[in-house]
C-alpha cells in the first residue's frame with residue numbers, strides 16, 4: 001500500500017535542520033520510501049497537506065498511562081505524601097480492567113495531541129500491553145519492578161511471560177523498569193541490571209527526583225547517587241533516568257562516559273515541588289528527552305503543553321534567554337526521545353527508511369497565526385485543536401477530530417468517569 005502526503009511543509013528534525021517549504025512524503029506500508037518535491041508515481045491513498053505542517057510524531061520520554069484516573073489528584077502534597085497517602089493506596093484497589101481503560105484513555109489523549117510513541121513504566125502487564133496493542137501506539141514498555149512490597153519475584157516471572165507474548169509486535173519494545181532506588185533493595189536492583197543486559201533492553205528508572213531522595217541515597221549507599229548507580233551495575237546498561245532533577249557536576253561527568261539519557265519532566269517536577277533540573281547544563285553531558293510523567297502530577301499528556309514550558313523555565317532559571325532554544329526543545333520531544341529509547345534508527349525524524357510516525361498540524365487558527373518563526377510557533381502555540389492528523393507506523397489513527405481506531409471515544413470516557421466515581 002502506497003500512501004502519499006502531498007504538498008506539506010515539513011520540519012524533519014533530521015541532521016542539519018532541514019525544513020522543506022513543499023514536500024511529498026511517500027509511504028510504503030509502514031516505512032517512508034521517498035521524500036520528493038513532486039511525486040507523480042502510483043498511490044493508493046493521497047492526503048493533501050496544503051499549507052499544513054508535518055513533524056515527526058512526538059515521543060513521551062517518561063509516563064505512567066494507567067494513572068489516567070489520577071488526573072488533578074495533587075493540589076498541594078509533597079512527593080512522599082502524594083505517593084504514600086494518595087497514589088499507592090488507590091493503586092492497590094485498581095482492577096486489571098480499570099488499568100486497561102485508563103491506559104486506553106491516556107493513549108487517546110496522546111494520539112489526539114500528536115504523540116506517537118511513549119516510554120511507559122507501570123504496573124499490570126496484561127492490562128497495559130493489551131491497551132497499547134489495541135490503541136496501536138508505539139511504546140517502550142517497562143513494567144515496574146520493586147521488592148519493598150514483597151512482590152519482587154512476581155515481577156520477573158510475569159515480565160518474562162509478557163515479553164515472550166509481545167516481543168514480536170512491531171510497535172511494542174521493552175525496557176526493564178525498577179521503580180527507584182528507594183523502592184528496591186540493592187541486591188534486587190543488581191538483578192534488574194543483569195536481567196536487562198541479558199535481554200539487551202534499556203533500564204528505565206526514577207532517579208534523583210527531589211533533594212530528599214538525593215540525601216537518602218547518600219545516607220543509604222554512603223556515596224553520591226551516580227556512584228550508587230554505578231555500584232548497582234546500571235552504568236553497563238543503556239539507561240534512561242526519569243527526572244534527574246539534582247545531579248552533581250561530577251555525576252554528570254561520569255554519566256557522560258556511558259549510554260545515559262535523562263527524561264526531563266518539568267511540569268511534574270513543578271507540581272510536586274521538586275525543583276527545576278538544569279538541563280541547559282545537563283545537555284552538554286548527556287542526551288536529554290522530554291517526558292510528561294503520569295497525569296497525577298502533570299495533569300495533561302499533551303506534549304505541546306510540556307514543550308512550551310521547557311525553554312521558558314530554563315530562561316527564567318538562568319535569567320538568560322540564550323540558554324535554550326525552541327528547536328532544542330522540539331529535538332527533546334522527537335529525535336532525542338528516540339535516542340533515549342534506543343529507537344532512533346526507526347523513528348524521531350522524517351527520513352527515508354524510517355517508520356512513518358508523523359503528525360500533521362493545521363496552524364490556520366488564531367492561536368498559531370501569524371507565523372513569524374515556525375519552530376517557536378510549533379513549540380509554544382500549538383494546542384490540541386491544531387492536530388489535524390496523527391499517523392503511527394504508516395497508519396492514520398486520528399484525523400480531523402476522529403479517532404480511526406476500533407473504540408467508541410464516549411465509552412472510554414464513561415469508563416474512566418465511573419472508575420473515578422468509585423474511587424471517591
Ligand SMILES: [Zn+2]
Nearest residue numbers: 206242293294
Ligand atoms: Zn514517574
